[in-house]
Amino acid sequence: MNAGTPDLEAIVRLFEIEGRIVASGIFGSGHINDTFLLRTRDSDPYDYLLQRINHHIFKDVAALQENIERVTTHIRRKLAAVPGSNPDREVLTLVRCKDGGTYARDDEGAYWRIYLYIDGTRSYDIVDSPARAYQGGRAFGRFQAMLADLPGPPLHETIPRFHDIDFRLYNFADALRRDPLGRAAAARAEIAFVEARADEMRTIKRLGRAGAIPLRITHNDTKFNNVLLDESGRALCVTDLDTVMNGYVHYDFGDSIRTSTNTGAEDEADLSKVSMDIGLFEGYARGFLEETTAFLNRVEIDHLAFSGRLLTYIIGLRFFTDHLDGDHYFKIHAEGHNLRRARAQFKLLRSMEEQAEAAQDVIERLR
Ligand code: ADP
Numbered sequence: 001m002n003a004g005t006p007d008l009e010a011i012v013r014l015f016e017i018e019g020r021i022v023a024s025g026i027f028g029s030g031h032i033n034d035t036f037l038l039r040t041r042d043s044d045p046y047d048y049l050l051q052r053i054n055h056h057i058f059k060d061v062a063a064l065q066e067n068i069e070r071v072t073t074h075i076r077r078k079l080a081a082v083p084g085s086n087p088d089r090e091v092l093t094l095v096r097c098k099d100g101g102t103y104a105r106d107d108e109g110a111y112w113r114i115y116l117y118i119d120g121t122r123s124y125d126i127v128d129s130p131a132r133a134y135q136g137g138r139a140f141g142r143f144q145a146m147l148a149d150l151p152g153p154p155l156h157e158t159i160p161r162f163h164d165i166d167f168r169l170y171n172f173a174d175a176l177r178r179d180p181l182g183r184a185a186a187a188r189a190e191i192a193f194v195e196a197r198a199d200e201m202r203t204i205k206r207l208g209r210a211g212a213i214p215l216r217i218t219h220n221d222t223k224f225n226n227v228l229l230d231e232s233g234r235a236l237c238v239t240d241l242d243t244v245m246n247g248y249v250h251y252d253f254g255d256s257i258r259t260s261t262n263t264g265a266e267d268e269a270d271l272s273k274v275s276m277d278i279g280l281f282e283g284y285a286r287g288f289l290e291e292t293t294a295f296l297n298r299v300e301i302d303h304l305a306f307s308g309r310l311l312t313y314i315i316g317l318r319f320f321t322d323h324l325d326g327d328h329y330f331k332i333h334a335e336g337h338n339l340r341r342a343r344a345q346f347k348l349l350r351s352m353e354e355q356a357e358a359a360q361d362v363i364e365r366l367r
């Protein structure tokens with residue numbers, strides 16, 4: 001894990017920063033990296049977002065940063081051709097280091113990068129209206145559309161087998177077998193829940209292997225809070241590009257459905273608050289399909305509703321595995337936090353299962 005109090009001033013000196021940093025503070029609610037907002041005097045000319053990259057999880061930081069540079073450069077070029085667009089605010093901008101690179105290493109061996117901070121924006125951990133969900137759908141749909149013609153070799157696989165269901169089930173079975181903290185006994189219901197659905201959850205991988213759905217460039221972490229909305233509520237920019245690489249469209253649509261339709265928090269302890277809101281599902285799907293129906297194939301669209309269940313299962317399974325394994329991956333803020341997260345995801349999945357037909361009907365109407 002990343003540890004210690006970093007000397008932010010020394011780190012910032014490694015970058016080509018204009019303006020004087022006057023304040024800094026921890027920022028955001030992500031589970032992986034550490035993010036700091038750097039305010040400059042009168043925000044002139046920009047404020048910045050400094051991130052310590054979790055290199056225990058992203059083992060090849062050079063490859064990771066190369067992906068981000070390629071993706072952001074491509075999108076910036078496209079935006080520049082759109083009248084009225086503002087590339088500094090509609091795509092992330094990496095700030096260069098004085099040595100010309102896009103990331104720096106400090107004395108402790110930690111890796112750092114800086115983005116321009118896009119001010120006047122916010123993100124949402126919980127979505128409060130179909131109109132807001134729609135904005136997220138448009139943003140991630142457009143993101144996918146813009147990357148469809150990224151030139152050059154495939155992007156690096158920054159986390160191998162990231163959404164590979166067999167890999168996730170293997171890790172689960174392994175943690176369960178080892179049970180290093182003896183936590184399995186108290187989680188029999190969750191173990192049965194996972195096992196009962198394992199085969200169904202291999203559907204997307206099977207379709208891929210059969211050639212029915214293509215690999216595309218996907219974001220792979222389309223949590224709703226990875227989209228910035230401006231003051232008027234319009235989606236402006238997609239953030240958190242660490243996992244942009246090849247994947248199926250279902251990984252993106254599914255993770256957004258997991259996070260944009262939930263009436264409760266990702267880690268809600270009161271499970272009666274957790275359910276899928278079909279109005280939010282429709283809002284998100286409408287936005288996403290507006291940007292993507294032109295190029296998605298029939299089988300891809302047929303399985304969009306299912307993908308919400310798949311990603312809720314996968315992320316729930318990863319929280320659960322991390323709990324069994326001793327909480328080494330996701331940051332936790334309390335004892336048992338990963339189990340609480342897993343239970344909330346599994347409750348959400350039940351709610352999605354109950355509304356599977358309604359969700360499929362929404363997609364049929366919108367396609
Ligand atoms: P993590 O990997 O920890 O989730 P993110 O890159 O998603 O880190 O950043 C954390 C939060 O900061 C995001 O959810 C988003 O709300 C906000 N954010 C990220 N990049 C920017 C930016 N360039 N300008 C403004 N806010 C940002």
Ligand code: GN1
Nearest residue numbers: 029030031032033221223240243315
């Ligand atoms: C992590 O970094 P963050 O918080 O946006 C995780 C995602 C999970 C998500 C669950 C690299 O995303 O895969 O869906 O937590 N990112 C990585 O909230 O593992």
Ligand code: MG
Nearest residue numbers: 030225226240
């Ligand atoms: Mg994030």
